[in-house]
Amino acid sequence: MKRRAILSVYCFQISYHRPCLNLGLHSSLFVFRRCLSHGISLGSTHTRPFPDYSPKKPTIKDAELVHLISTTIKLRCSEPFRSILKPYESNFRSDHLIWVLMNIKNDYKLVLDFFDWACLRRDPSLEARCVVVQIAAASKDLKTAHELIHNFWAKPKLDVGLSFAHFSDRLIYTYKDWGSDPHVFDVFFRVLVETEMLNEARKLFDKLLGYGLVISVDFCNLFLTRLSSTFDGIEMAIKFFNEYPEVADIHLSQTLRKAGALCTGYDLYCLCRLGKIKEAHHLHLQMELRGCVPDVVSYSTLISRYCYVGELQKVLKLIEEMKIKGLKQNSYTYNSIILFLCKTGKLSEAEGLLREMMVLGVLPDNVVYTTLIDGFCKLGNVPAAYRLFDEMRDRKIIPDYITYTAIIHGFCQIGKMTEADKLFHEMVSRGLEPDEVTYTALIDGYCKTGEMKEAFSLHNQMVNMGLTPNVVTYTALADGLCKRGEVDVANELLHEVCKKGLQLNVCTYNSIVNGLCKSGNIAEAEKLVEQMEGAGPCPDAITYTTLMDAYCKMRDMAKPQKVLLEMLDRGLQPTVVTFNVLMNGFGMSGMVEDAERLLKWMLEKGIVPNAATYNSLMKQYCIRNNMRTTAEIYRSMCAGGVIPDSNTYNILIKGHSKVRNMKEAWFLHKEMAGKGFIPTASCYGALIKGFFKRRKFAEARELFEEMRRHGVVADRETYNIFVDMNYGEGNMDITLDLCDEIIENCLVGKPKNEETS
Template sequence: MARAPSSILSFLRHNHRARQNPNTQIRYLTTETKDSDFTEISQQICKIIRTKPRWEQTLPSDYPSFNFTDPQFFTELLKHQRNVFFSLRFFFWLSSQNGFSPNPVSFNALFTALVEAKACNAAKLLLGHTGFSPDPASLESYIGCLCEGGYVQEAVDVFYRLKGAGVCLSIMTWNAALSGCLKVGRTDIIWILYQEMIECGVVADVETVGYLIQALCVDNNVLKGYELLRQVLVDGLVPGNAAFNKLISGFCKEKNYTRVSELLHIMISKNRGPDNYTYQEVINWLCKKGKGREGLRVFNDLKDRGYAPDIVMYTTMIHGLCTMDYIGEARKLWFEMIEKGYRPNEYTYNTMILGFCKIGSFEEAKILYKEMCDRGYKETTVSYNAMMRGLCLHGRTDEAYGLFTEMPHKGIVRDLITYNTLIQGFCKEGKIVESTNLFRELLTQGLQPSTYSYTPLIEKLCQVGAVQEAKSLWNDMKNRGLEPTFGTQDYIIIGLCDQGDAAEGMEWFLDMLKSKLKPKRKTFGKLVECLSQRDRLDDSLLVLDFMFRAGYTLEEHICYSLVNKLGGENNHFVETCLGEILEGK
């Protein structure tokens, strides 16, 4: 005798054990209930698809008379299923069943749930598999969701879809989009979106301004970012610390410490106290720009004022001290850090290991290296590169090469820096063949060479008189769009002069001036000497003139040879120059 639906429900409600068995419940509800209670059933289905691994295969055959493919049932299920991924799986399962035609309402509910759960990949999947279009509000949330996941290009596509439908985004979504673009470094999209934002008539808020300032800094437009800051400060808006910090590190990079200090003062006066990130950037850049002493002073000041440096700041400072070869001080900080309860991590170990390697204390380095491994930190490309660099710096390239050959056996990837380190090491020892081979290997490995791959080779080739090969490497480098590093043209000019090719040396020299580059003192000297030996006195005086203007003086022996050459001439310019030479200007 079948029980009436209400009595079943009441039975379940009062019978604890029966309630615990979802199968029992569904069997009752689906076989014996005429007007199925969707709410009750979907609650039970939720439980089954959450707990039963192969429900797709068993559910239909277990309950043949229940119509799972009723769209209304899915909507009910969605209401009760907290895990959106189960709902998505159920939706796809339903879609594969005959007789189920998803309706826009359930699609939209599912899409919204996915977006709210920040499951943008799943949302993307759903969108791609159905012909439905979510409602504008969900699409707008979807934009924020995409941006957060770093899919900014897709977010822009959705934006244009909404724009086409005449929908304007809220300031929250605009900000989410800008923030997302910033995270993945797509400032190009930031400016496009900002333009659109203005056209929509949306008023930027303080958060927007913060992102714009950061974007300007990323684009190396620190000054513009600063101007924007000043402008909004007048309006009473104070952007968050992230914007200040970006500006500060931007000005640090440019060595504009006046602005840095001004910004720090603004932060304090606006109750935006500089945080660990702020000071860390300051210390970091001071050290990177060769002002490690000042970096250390800031660091010590902070401690005196009661700021507690964290492990990152300690690592930064230790790194700075190691850069200056103040290993003793670095080591002191190392122990101080441990005393404060921080355990050195992978970064700290690698920094300190390189510090020891650089000054040739390989025994100390090896002890730390072993300690690092014992603590469970794996050997990495970075740790290998550090050891190889140290060895190369001390002329132990064979040992460095030994490590290089060892890397693949340990499953450690060789990267561009690995190759560059060894190329430089071999070049320094005059082992051009080995370097050239490594350079070729780098290319065959599919790595993109950098300026640092070329520079040591160009330098060494010039020194041994192979200027033609050096020039061909130079062209290769330029063709790859790589900017030469400081001094590369100097090597070539000196190489040309050594070969007596004053004419081409002069061409390269003029190119340097055109590019507003300052040749080295040695380059000037060599060129003057070479030109005068070739009796190109006008040119040599011209170079001499630039040399003085660059603030250099002429080496004595070149001075004498020039004076000898000029002996017979008699013009005003020569006299002036000679006068300057003799005055030692």
């Protein structure tokens, strides 16, 4: 199913009010349904391609036998196969069946006759059966395709779920090269429904969405009718109908309504799904006049849609109406608002809402926690995300593969690959299957940390599991190679990828441009950008920003400003990252006044700075020990609604510690800890040294122990402080333990840690 759709909220539940069918609304979906009924792809940019078929290669001896059999049946097809193939029976194996089919697949009658002969000798492999099913479907013989699938499922099974997974995987695996007729999946879906395997039918429907295919309307209706024929199946039918209203027609809608299953809120729900929020709200207001009092479901539906379009004031007004009417918000209502707050970066408010719903007795579910975890990870606050992940497990709320993928991706983004790998293995041990997104997140993480051996090992593991690496996966690998200076190897990799038919995008080219810039080969990077303009995908804001960053690091500030003008001339909108690059460049070149003018210009033009924008400027004033101006910038940042990140706190704490303003540094450290951020080693070091020089030994010790608990490795100078202190106090055991830590952390003989944030 649509992977990230689970993070959004399904706000429609069962209610039993007076039916009111909106026929006009259903008519508006007629054209779309016609497309769906023919199995036409939805064209989603997130669909995965069908896998290439790559069977085992025959040996020379096997190839000779296959050639003899193929030639014999082609030349003597009118004779009984039992007699003409008798010389080959003793050596015939199941592998030979597929190899022969490759030679005769264009002769459909010959395929069926040979398959029948082979089946009399031994049961065909699942792969061979799926191959013949594909050929039958491609030959428009859906009756035979149906019989072949039905005969397989008519046999007794030890494990239906496992058999379904194997059969669907083989059917998908053989699709691209043996038939490519989407009706084959209609037939499989129909067999599952006819054999009452309704859960498996739903799984197949969801799985095919990932490949951009939808089961035809007729068979969806058959599926829903079977569900609604029993009391227990009605709820599942409604859930499917509500999630995919496009694949159900008016007849089925009326069928379910007669079953007493659909409520008046369905029309409101459909209007919201179609984006007609004003019409939906008007219907909501008219419901009372029709004798149908809006309930929590109707309110939740509207709130969800208003959250989706960012209308916070409307959301607050609807919540107030609910309170007046005595309606209690349910988990769907809360989840919509939490998702909206997470999308807008207001994670503290979102978590506050989580605490509120728990106080009111509304139990959060997996989706609520996953939404928050994903939001904190995207914001870079992985410690806070992991705290929620732990809380979730403590409350016996089971994380799914999306939850694990979100937290794994978060750790990968900050380079904590040990933690990411541990969670990955925990996920697999719990029976959760990682998908392309999970593997790509890990591959990207290892590439970012330069561990290319592990990255390629995961790529191979991914392929062996039948998952198809996409352009994002290969872009991550190319980016990792480029960061190690292996630009030529990255080019070779991408050349091989292109041979496989994978279309490279601008992100891939940007990785090469970035790699060339990082390795100091800016001239080659400029040439590649020129080639992109001529033949490849057009350069985007990231392409130009990468070049600007390279020029800034060369302290050549005239060139990045020229590139910025070129971007504007081409109609490309610079991002906040573009301006941050310029801001950082001005700072590195000592042009702090220019950096201030740039920030002022951004604010005047309505370009919203982020924490990194302010961090760059504050860092330069901290270097100059000008903490008064630094504090003013920080206050301006907070007043503008920009949320400080971990780097903000590291910069401020180090700056205040450097000028011995330990009271302010201590306050900021406590605030930072309260938000779940962990200081860097250099930040801890600055705090400890500041307190030590102020002879605040208790505070220094407390920070040192906290630092060690968090697994942050101190620099040699910080260790020396406590080695000398404990040695002077006669604490020899502690002194020796600290010396051991210095050796274990390989700090012996190294210069002072000059890490900067």
